Amino acid sequence: NPIKAPELDKCGVATNLNTGEKLDMNCCPPTSENIADYQLPPVVQMKVRPSAHRVSPEYIFKYNMAIDRMKRLPKDDPRNFMQQANIHCAYCNGAYDQPGQGTLDLQVHNSWLFFPFHRWYLYFYERIMGKLIGDPTFALPFWNWDNPKGMTIPPMFLDPKSALYDSKRNQDNLKAVLDLGMTGNKDPLQVVSNNLTIMHTEMVRGNASVYDFMGKPYREGDKVNPGPGSAERGSHTAVHVFVGDPREPSGEDLGNFYSAGRDPLFYCHHANVDRMWTLWKYFLPSNKVPERTITDPDFLNTSFLFYDENAQLVRVTVKDCVDNLRMGYDFERIDLPWLDYRP
Numbered sequence: 373n374p375i376k377a378p379e380l381d382k383c384g385v386a387t388n389l390n391t392g393e394k395l396d397m398n399c400c401p402p403t404s405e406n407i408a409d410y411q412l413p414p415v416v417q418m419k420v421r422p423s424a425h426r427v428s429p430e431y432i433f434k435y436n437m438a439i440d441r442m443k444r445l446p447k448d449d450p451r452n453f454m455q456q457a458n459i460h461c462a463y464c465n466g467a468y469d470q471p472g473q474g475t476l477d478l479q480v481h482n483s484w485l486f487f488p489f490h491r492w493y494l495y496f497y498e499r500i501m502g503k504l505i506g507d508p509t510f511a512l513p514f515w516n517w518d519n520p521k522g523m524t525i526p527p528m529f530l531d532p533k534s535a536l537y538d539s540k541r542n543q544d545n546l547k548a549v550l551d552l553g554m555t556g557n558k559d560p561l562q563v564v565s566n567n568l569t570i571m572h573t574e575m576v577r578g579n580a581s582v583y584d585f586m587g588k589p590y591r592e593g594d595k596v597n598p599g600p601g602s603a604e605r606g607s608h609t610a611v612h613v614f615v616g617d618p619r620e621p622s623g624e625d626l627g628n629f630y631s632a633g634r635d636p637l638f639y640c641h642h643a644n645v646d647r648m649w650t651l652w653k654y655f656l657p658s659n660k661v662p663e664r665t666i667t668d669p670d671f672l673n674t675s676f677l678f679y680d681e682n683a684q685l686v687r688v689t690v691k692d693c694v695d696n697l698r699m700g701y702d703f704e705r706i707d708l709p710w711l712d713y714r715p
């Protein structure tokens with residue numbers, strides 16, 4: 373059977389998975405009796421998520437304003453910036469148990485739930501931003517780390533006066549070339565070339581079945597972490613580690629599940645992770661893995677709870693998120709230099 377959405381009133385203490393210790397913070401969301409089954413609204417105008425290295429000053433201004441307003445919402449408003457960050461902590465650090473399964477933890481990483489969970493998370497985050505600035509067409513930028521032009525932290529995140537700034541980042545990597553292989557190599561040209569090889573392997577060469585890319589099945593009653601897909605394990609995790617701050621006790625912010633959502637860069641990073649799902653599903657040659665969708669009802673009927681842009685608690689299902697166009701957003705088209713970059 374599919375994993376059921378967590379019971380918010382049973383949300384408990386979260387664990388720092390990097391150390392195994394209990395966290396002395398509460399990352400549970402406000403509860404609500406009133407849960408609506410979410411209906412995807414009709415798509416009036418497609419949002420287009422832009423590549424973060426190519427956005428205009430006007431775009432940056434709006435983005436900054438949206439995050440600033442999110443930070444200024446009352447602390448107990450589920451759309452507040454910290455509340456949004458805590459969604460990640462609650463779903464990823466063992467604060468929830470699987471409903472009806474005793475104390476069995478619920479975990480959205482390291483399985484086929486990785487892409488769908490994060491897609492829904494960003495979807496509502498984006499709608500909240502749009503609502504706060506009165507622009508329903510506002511779309512999150514994606515950190516285009518799969519392209520050599522995007523292999524550094526997008527500059528708009530580095531301005532200490534901006535709402536997009538976070539002081540808890542690895543200071544040696546603020547302008548360094550992202551190292552997707554975590555090789556430690558300091559030659560930027562070699563790092564870029566290695567990154568492209570990694571992307572090619574994750575996206576094209578290394579997958580023999582849909583589960584190799586999406587992650588392993590994870591059903592009701594299953595233990596956490598059945599196994600991540602290639603992109604989750606590789607590039608996705610490498611970016612978290614690259615940005616996380618080694619001066620902090622536990623890799624905060626981006627380098628630890630419980631704190632990752634506190635860095636605005638998280639959502640920009642995950643917008644590119646989300647793009648990888650779309651690219652893999654619709655844009656890559658399908659000779660090796662002809663089946664690009666998981667049709668298993670246990671996957672499609674898995675549900676999650678989120679607060680939407682009106683602070684209404686909603687239940688969403690995986691089947692409603694498998695097509696980003698139906699959800700009303702697309703991605704700016706950018707070259708894929710890794711496509712034919714064979715090792």
Ligand code: C2O
Nearest residue numbers: 460464481608612
């Ligand atoms: Cu939920 Cu990038 O992790």
